[in-house]
Amino acid sequence: MIRFSVSNDTIELESYSDNATLVELAAGLEDFRRTCNLKTTHCRGCGECCGDDIPVLGFDIPRLMEGTSLSIDDLKLSVLTMPEAPDLQSREKAIRELARAHDFSRLNATLLYEYNNSEPVTLARGDDGTCLFLKNKLCTKYDHRPYACGLYLCNMGEKLAFLHEMIVRQGTWHMYSVLGWIPEEAIGHNPFMRASSYTELRVKDFDVDLRSALEALFFYF
Numbered sequence: 001m002i003r004f005s006v007s008n009d010t011i012e013l014e015s016y017s018d019n020a021t022l023v024e025l026a027a028g029l030e031d032f033r034r035t036c037n038l039k040t041t042h043c044r045g046c047g048e049c050c051g052d053d054i055p056v057l058g059f060d061i062p063r064l065m066e067g068t069s070l071s072i073d074d075l076k077l078s079v080l081t082m083p084e085a086p087d088l089q090s091r092e093k094a095i096r097e098l099a100r101a102h103d104f105s106r107l108n109a110t111l112l113y114e115y116n117n118s119e120p121v122t123l124a125r126g127d128d129g130t131c132l133f134l135k136n137k138l139c140t141k142y143d144h145r146p147y148a149c150g151l152y153l154c155n156m157g158e159k160l161a162f163l164h165e166m167i168v169r170q171g172t173w174h175m176y177s178v179l180g181w182i183p184e185e186a187i188g189h190n191p192f193m194r195a196s197s198y199t200e201l202r203v204k205d206f207d208v209d210l211r212s213a214l215e216a217l218f219f220y221f
C-alpha cells in the first residue's frame with residue numbers, strides 16, 4: 001500500500017508499506033496524479049519533460065532491447081548517450097577522505113559520494129532536442145520506456161523528488177556495473193545488486209535521508 005497527498009500544488013509521498021516495490025510506487029503515482037486536479041492530472045501530451053536528460057538504469061536495458069529489437073551494442077551506438085566511466089581510484093580515495101573528515105560510516109560516505117558523482121547514461125535526443133522516442137508529443141516506446149520516465153512528474157513534492165533522485169543515482173552506479181565499469185563487490189550495498197527487476201526492489205531500501213548531510217557538505221563537492 002502506498003499513499004500520496006497534495007500539498008502546495010505538489011504531489012507528495014505520504015506513506016508506504018514495508019514490502020511496497022518500485023513498480024507499485026510508479027503505478028501508484030500514475031493513478032494518483034489522475035485524481036488530484038493539478039497540472040499533471042491531464043499531462044498526457046505535454047511532453048516538456050521528455051526534453052530533459054532521461055537517465056537509463058541497468059534494469060532498463062532489457063526493456064529497451066525488447067522495445068527496439070536492438071542489441072546492447074547497437075543501443076550504445078544509436079539510442080544511448082554514454083558518460084565517462086568513473087575513475088575508481090579517485091572514488092576510493094574520496095570515500096575514505098569523506099568518512100575520515102566528517103566521521104561518517106563507510107556506508108554513508110559511499111552513499112554521499114555516489115549521490116554526488118553519478119552521471120547517468122541517458123537517452124539520446126532527436127534533431128529537435130527532445131527524446132528520440134518522442135513523436136508528435138507522444139512516447140513511441142511507452143511500454144518499454146525507462147523507469148525514471150514512469151516515476152517522474154514535474155510537480156513532485158520534496159520527499160518524492162528526493163526518493164526519485166536516490167533511485168536514479170543508485171541505479172546509475174548499478175548501470176556502471178552492468179557496463180563492466182565497476183566490480184560488483186564495490187557496490188554490494190546497492191539495492192539493485194540484490195534484485196533482478198524493478199518488481200523486486202523495495203521503496204524502503206532507497207528511503208535513506210541524506211539531505212542534512214548533503215547540506216552540511218554543500219561546499220565539499
Ligand code: SF4
Nearest residue numbers: 043046047048049154
Ligand atoms: S510531467 Fe511532463 S508531460 Fe506531465 S505536465 Fe509535467 S512536463 Fe508535462
Ligand code: SF4
Nearest residue numbers: 050131134139145149
Ligand atoms: S522514453 Fe518516452 S516518456 Fe521517456 S523521455 Fe522518451 S518519449 Fe518521453
